Amino acid sequence: MSLRLLFSLLLAGPALAADFDLLITHAQIADGSGGALAAGSIAVKGGRIVAVGQVEGSAAEVIDAGGKVAAPGFIDAHTHSEDICLIPVAENFLRMGVTTIITGNCGHSRTDVGKFFEEIEESKVALNVATLIGHGSVREQGMGGSFIRAPNAEQLATMTGLVDQAMKDGAVGLSTGLIYVPGSFAKTDELIALAKVAAAHDGIYVSHMRYETARIFEALDEIVRIATEAKVRAEVSHIKLSGPTAWGKAGEVLAVLDKARAKGLKITHDQYTYTASSTGLRQTLPDAALEGEHADFVARISDPEKKAAIIARMAEMRTRQGRKDYSYAVIARCKADPSLNGKSIPEAAKIRRGNDALNDQIEVILEIEAQGGASAIFHGMNEEDLQIFMKHPLTMIASDGGPRRLGEDVPHPRSYGNNARVLGRYVRELKMFTLPEAVRRMTSLPAQKFHLKDRGMIKPGAHADIVIFDPGKVADPSTFSDPHHYAEGFTEVIVNGGVVIRDSKLTEVRSGGPLRMNR
Known part of the structure; x- marks a missing residue:
């Protein structure tokens, strides 16, 4: 090196650090509130959004959205992802814009939440994972193999202890699956006792209700009673009407829930966008x-x-x-x-x-x-009921799916296309509600309901979970007969500031991890 070049470098000093880690420019921003799209940029530093709108400054990485929509990463409030550590990338979720999943639904979960979260950290997952503590799993552990009865005092103490520890470890609430053994044998008083434990930790009670058939009104009465007596926020899982004898009652179901809300109860509901469910074949027994x-x-x-x-x-x-x-x-x-x-x-x-x-x-x-x-x-619902439920402003979108490997088995297409189907079919084609409103149902609404702090919005201070998509190209090519197709139209997916999908290609970034309530 010449003396002249060395002298020039010394005068220049160290290179200036970039203002931001990531800058997204030329975006149409759907901030998660349901308000109108706004043109602008989004700046990210240290895994958080630090500026939104007209942003000036340099960045280590720049993504030009090219007029596409930038929204908060979608939060899937109802998944069955206890096996997430075996499929830690969960590309089927990422490809439809999901950056956070909530597992432990329908009463089935890992009962040692602390250990589960340790395994999630070790497996380097690509998205955020929150969990509920499942009543059925707790009941099975607390009562052994004999279920057609109420627990005795010692067994109930064991069950409450498991729920209490799970909540301390960061579970977001308690789930029930009241059509599944052993949960189906539980009486309402037992559920109230355990829901009170979750409520003491600011948790939610999430229920696959006892009936989704023509007897659904009995099940609604039960969840209203539990929410009332346990003083707990409540969520109706995958709201639906199953079987021809139940069809046509969607308006009546919503009227019951609206009446409960008018009395001060905090009850919401989630829904997937298909007229078929999926569960064990044993439910026919x-x-x-x-x-x-x-x-x-x-x-x-x-x-x-x-x-x-x-x-x-x-x-x-x-x-x-x-x-x-x-x-x-x-x-x-x-x-x-x-x-x-x-x-x-x-x-x-x-x-x-x-x-x-x-x-x-x-x-x-x-x-x-x-x-x-x-x-x-199980093909058991009709489209008219589905649309009536979907139009309600407190209906959040949730897949009821799980992480999938391409080509394995013949699963429900919802694990691949649920969020894309909302944006493609129900927003773009049927115009049932606006795109910003659809985004709200998939972002801020579940974040608020499940108390996921600083998630679900594009605003300064929020965690940088962001999805960029072309609303004219979003599609769900996955079908019941040919389910193994990723959603289309999502070009970038960012989790905690890490770009996990860039230019529609999966990167090596794995920036997800366990997500604890209010943390």
């Missing part, structure tokens, strides 16, 4: 058939008298739902026989038994459960 261990079920169907009682109860369930057979159910994942994946129950019966008659459908359901069970998609 009566609860009493599933009590105890798996061996108990096998023993029951091996006993002709007990098996006949189970089949008779299945007939009652079909009648109540207005069903003639099981053609509405399609197998999503059968570990014992993957050849059945994607097949309806009549089709599975034809494959397994050579006949698709009702008796053969019943037999194949019993066989599958005896061999370890299966998950299934």
